[in-house]
Amino acid sequence: MRHYTLADMLIGHVDQVLRTLTPNSMPALRPSPAQTYASPVLNSEQQTEIAGLMRVNHTGEVCAQALYHGQALTAKLPTVRAEMQRAALEEQDHLAWCELRLHELHSRPSLLNPLWYGLSFGIGAAAGIAGDKWSLGFVAETEKQVCTHLESHLQRIPPQDERTHAILTQMHEDEDHHRQQALNAGGADLPQPVKQVMGMISKVMTTTSFYV
Numbered sequence: 001m002r003h004y005t006l007a008d009m010l011i012g013h014v015d016q017v018l019r020t021l022t023p024n025s026m027p028a029l030r031p032s033p034a035q036t037y038a039s040p041v042l043n044s045e046q047q048t049e050i051a052g053l054m055r056v057n058h059t060g061e062v063c064a065q066a067l068y069h070g071q072a073l074t075a076k077l078p079t080v081r082a083e084m085q086r087a088a089l090e091e092q093d094h095l096a097w098c099e100l101r102l103h104e105l106h107s108r109p110s111l112l113n114p115l116w117y118g119l120s121f122g123i124g125a126a127a128g129i130a131g132d133k134w135s136l137g138f139v140a141e142t143e144k145q146v147c148t149h150l151e152s153h154l155q156r157i158p159p160q161d162e163r164t165h166a167i168l169t170q171m172h173e174d175e176d177h178h179r180q181q182a183l184n185a186g187g188a189d190l191p192q193p194v195k196q197v198m199g200m201i202s203k204v205m206t207t208t209s210f211y212v
């Protein structure tokens with residue numbers, strides 16, 4: 001097994017950060033679920049609304065990358081660390097799909113993404129330090145909240161936009177799987193106040209990313 005020095009790991013991490021925050025630098029491993037559907041006819045209001053929602057989802061995926069990167073750095077058990085890295089890789093698809101859809105809608109990712117990356121990385125690293133059962137419990141709760149968001153977005157996206165629907169439906173399936181995996185690996189149920197704080201932070205993120 002290859003031994004990584006501190007410098008190797010630092011360079012690797014800077015590379016991960018730059019790839020997460022630079023458009024078109026994070027290739028999807030799976031093709032976008034949108035590709036089998038034709039582009040819908042949308043009026044400008046619908047287009048703005050969908051772009052806002054996809055910007056929120058894109059920022060959510062930037063946060064997911066950062067959380068997993070932070071946790072992977074501090075998680076204690078090697079099995080958990082490997083699991084985190086695999087999950088982050090799957091989130092990479094979501095990031096790329098959202099980015100592509102935003103581009104199709106003539107829009108762009110949120111300007112606040114570097115800020116959210118930094119905050120989420122810190123939260124992920126803290127969860128990793130708290131211990132594996134809390135770290136996994138944190139993943140499970142995050143994914144649960146993401147699923148609730150995705151369900152509300154699916155209600156708001158006009159039905160004719162099958163491209164966006166296909167992306168969000170696949171993301172929902174994947175996130176629910178990540179939640180289940182984290183619970184199966186021993187994730188603990190987080191205390192209610194922690195869940196509430198997570199909900200509040202996510203509210204700030206979703207509100208600001210919709211516009212900025």
Ligand SMILES: [Fe+2]
Pocket residue numbers: 061064090091094171175
């Ligand atoms: Fe995701």
Ligand SMILES: [Fe+2]
Pocket residue numbers: 064091143174175178
């Ligand atoms: Fe996920």
